[in-house]
Amino acid sequence: MDADVRAELDALRRRAYGPDADIQRDPEAMARLAVLEHALHRDAHDPPASPGDGRTPDAADARARASVTAGDSGRDLPVARRRSRRGWMLAGGAAVAAAVAVIVSMTANAPASDPVITALDGPSSGVHEVSARQAYSLARDFETTVLLRIPLDGSFGNYIDLPLSPSVPEFPASGPLSWASPLGTYYGWELWIGGAKGALQNEHCILARRDAQAIGRCVPATLRAQSALVVPLSYADVVASERPEGLEPTTRIGFWWYQDREVTVLLGAEIPEP
Incomplete structure (x- = not known):
């Protein structure tokens, strides 16, 4: 990743994670951040060029720049890391085609705010x-x-008939629910x-x-893999008897719906409030 692209990534990170974070109101910038984060991660895991493998540093740099331009994005989970480079290029191209169509319409209608949640210390209602x-x-933290x-x-079955099921929770969607599916109880939730x-x-x-x-x-269904669903x-959100090993005041857990066939549960570092 060259200096100009790295400077752009640093600026986007400040907009996403800094004290004056405003990237949630700029879908195009959010999509670009996902692209650059993935490119940086892939650079870090690319083997160095050697005289015997037919690759040169210039060729490696050109390939990295091409991947950033193409808009390849997403997190490499262990299974995904075993995909071929060709598979990544095809998947990245399809994702970008969908992203471009959505971002054009989303930019003019971006939500006015996207509040950071805080620990839930007492009874409350709503979402x-x-x-x-x-x-x-959390999704872009590779540690x-x-x-x-x-x-x-994979087909998101076990759907609930919404009009007949008062137990379906309220979701923070911008329109009416069309289906919902319970996945069980984890850590008391x-x-x-x-x-x-x-x-x-x-x-x-x-x-x-x-x-x-x-x-x-x-998030938009077509951008689920890129939009950190x-x-x-937090530590305070999980009662002591339900906390998994490693969950401490400085860490958090997260449910991430990234792939079609699974929801991944992550343990990562907590971030400070802005």
């Missing part, structure tokens, strides 16, 4: 919507630990995924609920 800063800082993989059926007919296009959502408390996030829980 606390996860901010982009909270979600991206997280995978605690659990929750399998999905019910975990749900759902789909909605959003104001601009279909959305996918993930939500954790405990009694009257709920924390959720919804994460619900984080």
